[in-house]
Amino acid sequence: MRILVNFALNYIAMNKCDQCIVRQLSSLKALNKEEVIKLANSKTSYSIKKGEAIFEEGEVTNGVFCIKDGVGKLSKLSANGKDQIVKLVKSGELLGQRSMISNEPANLSAKAIADMEVCFIPKSEILHFFNNNNQFSLNLMQSICEDLKESENDKIALVQKTVKQRLAETLLQLHDEFGENDDKTLKVQLTREELAGIIGTATESCIRLLSDFNKLELIELVGKKIMLKNVRALKKMAE
Amino acid sequence: MRILVNFALNYIAMNKCDQCIVRQLSSLKALNKEEVIKLANSKTSYSIKKGEAIFEEGEVTNGVFCIKDGVGKLSKLSANGKDQIVKLVKSGELLGQRSMISNEPANLSAKAIADMEVCFIPKSEILHFFNNNNQFSLNLMQSICEDLKESENDKIALVQKTVKQRLAETLLQLHDEFGENDDKTLKVQLTREELAGIIGTATESCIRLLSDFNKLELIELVGKKIMLKNVRALKKMAE
DNA sequence: ATTTTCATATGACAAATGTCATATTTATAG
DNA sequence: CTATAAATATGACATTTGTCATATGAAAAT
Numbered sequence: 001m002r003i004l005v006n007f008a009l010n011y012i013a014m015n016k017c018d019q020c021i022v023r024q025l026s027s028l029k030a031l032n033k034e035e036v037i038k039l040a041n042s043k044t045s046y047s048i049k050k051g052e053a054i055f056e057e058g059e060v061t062n063g064v065f066c067i068k069d070g071v072g073k074l075s076k077l078s079a080n081g082k083d084q085i086v087k088l089v090k091s092g093e094l095l096g097q098r099s100m101i102s103n104e105p106a107n108l109s110a111k112a113i114a115d116m117e118v119c120f121i122p123k124s125e126i127l128h129f130f131n132n133n134n135q136f137s138l139n140l141m142q143s144i145c146e147d148l149k150e151s152e153n154d155k156i157a158l159v160q161k162t163v164k165q166r167l168a169e170t171l172l173q174l175h176d177e178f179g180e181n182d183d184k185t186l187k188v189q190l191t192r193e194e195l196a197g198i199i200g201t202a203t204e205s206c207i208r209l210l211s212d213f214n215k216l217e218l219i220e221l222v223g224k225k226i227m228l229k230n231v232r233a234l235k236k237m238a239e
Numbered sequence: 240m241r242i243l244v245n246f247a248l249n250y251i252a253m254n255k256c257d258q259c260i261v262r263q264l265s266s267l268k269a270l271n272k273e274e275v276i277k278l279a280n281s282k283t284s285y286s287i288k289k290g291e292a293i294f295e296e297g298e299v300t301n302g303v304f305c306i307k308d309g310v311g312k313l314s315k316l317s318a319n320g321k322d323q324i325v326k327l328v329k330s331g332e333l334l335g336q337r338s339m340i341s342n343e344p345a346n347l348s349a350k351a352i353a354d355m356e357v358c359f360i361p362k363s364e365i366l367h368f369f370n371n372n373n374q375f376s377l378n379l380m381q382s383i384c385e386d387l388k389e390s391e392n393d394k395i396a397l398v399q400k401t402v403k404q405r406l407a408e409t410l411l412q413l414h415d416e417f418g419e420n421d422d423k424t425l426k427v428q429l430t431r432e433e434l435a436g437i438i439g440t441a442t443e444s445c446i447r448l449l450s451d452f453n454k455l456e457l458i459e460l461v462g463k464k465i466m467l468k469n470v471r472a473l474k475k476m477a478e
Numbered sequence: 479a480t481t482t483t484c485a486t487a488t489g490a491c492a493a494a495t496g497t498c499a500t501a502t503t504t505a506t507a508g
Numbered sequence: 509c510t511a512t513a514a515a516t517a518t519g520a521c522a523t524t525t526g527t528c529a530t531a532t533g534a535a536a537a538t
Contacts, residue, residue: 084398086395098384134369137376142341144387156323159439159440162495163494192515210517223504224516444526447488481536487531488530490529493524501516503517504516505515
């Protein structure tokens with residue numbers, strides 16, 4: 001009887017995580033059934049409203065966050081009050097891996113750009129998987145390596161490209177990564193300020209260039225939303 | 240007899256790597272005696288003259304390089320012929336970890352800034368250690384996380400700080416990381432062009448600012464060498 | 479020793495970008 | 509439904525930084 005109940009409970013627990021998009025897309029895909037059950041029993045779920053923080057710069061998180069749904073930004077506030085966005089994160093990704101591995105407080109703040117559903121996995125679980133599942137540790141490593149490569153390339157783009165080029169590049173990336181709505185506008189809904197934060201420029205410069213792009217018919221501004229009209233020309237501009 | 244010879248050979252082999260600075264400072268410190276012997280038997284050593292490349296962007300390296308001695312730069316050439324330096328590396332560090340883990344050709348070129356002594360460790364060895372030694376894999380992971388954090392902070396500095404601030408910051412970092420000669424000048428001997436490549440600006444701008452710093456007595460230019468004269472003021476300027 | 483080459487230095491100017499002021503539109507609170 | 513606040517937009521201007529020209533100094537080659 002006891003065994004049967006445990007089996008049922010585990011079955012329910014596992015299902016919660018086994019079907020999850022994060023399990024399918026992230027390093028967690030390497031976990032076996034047993035590990036997924038362990039995961040399902042130790043995680044806690046949260047809802048985060050647009051604008052709210054998952055964690056702030058300097059906070060000790062002691063675990064990682066799975067993004068089940070929504071979009072978030074990793075950013076750092078500068079002395080002059082500007083928020084430099086380092087990376088956008090979306091469903092299927094993990095958050096807070098770096099600080100956890102380094103044993104350091106978060107270097108960046110994580111905030112929701114669209115309403116989010118996240119799960120928290122305590123550090124002890126992740127380290128257990130890391131030490132007992134080579135494929136998981138390799139996956140985790142590869143995902144951090146991917147972040148590093150992207151960050152290095154961003155760094156180079158910041159120096160070697162103009163703001164105009166970086167805007168064109170970023171619009172294309174947002175389109176690629178997040179897709180478009182039925183009306184062909186970009187699915188990620190960023191304010192001009194946030195977009196400026198990604199390309200690393202002043203909000204006014206960003207708005208001005210969007211206007212220019214609009215006049216050149218590279219894009220169309222539909223209210224606050226942005227529609228890409230000439231992808232080929234944008235690609236050319238980005239180079 | 241055979242056993243004795245093997246013992247002697249292993250003893251010699253191990254010594255080669257066991258006493259090495261890279262073994263003491265890098266992720267390799269987690270290796271046990273047996274693993275060090277395995278390492279010593281599979282590595283190959285190279286001398287690299289100042290200016291020469293260890294590997295070039297796009298090359299498949301299939302392993303990592305240990306830096307026994309010297310200083311190198313990781314950089315990427317831009318369309319307009321400028322060399323953006325992403326990171327400096329010095330003795331005790333590993334090189335090419337990211338590409339190896341990601342299974343990708345090198346994203347950056349590695350060149351010697353001062354004559355270097357390096358060892359090459361094949362990928363198969365590193366992966367073997369990664370899969371069989373948890374402390375090693377954790378160390379490797381932490382070192383990549385460290386690179387990621389640094390890269391993200393650099394990215395933010397590029398956007399939020401002026402060229403002047405970045406120059407001040409970089410001079411202080413070079414002093415911290417590489418130390419000074421007997422005559423108090425910076426030990427890393429970079430050309431103005433390379434220094435410009437680190438802070439991400441034009442060579443002329445870099446030279447001009449060094450002149451300004453010189454006039455303000457923040458630094459002193461001793462031929463091509465640089466001596467920090469007012470660290471406090473430089474720190475203030477960097478913020 | 480002298481020529482040639484390369485790194486450093488500085489001036490003059492142009493281009494890119496940031497800042498501040500101020501509309502105008504859109505969203506939010508009461 | 510209006511009042512208020514916030515986001516978007518644009519102009520005018522200042523500042524920073526890059527580019528090109530050219531000079532000077534130092535190192536390398538002949």
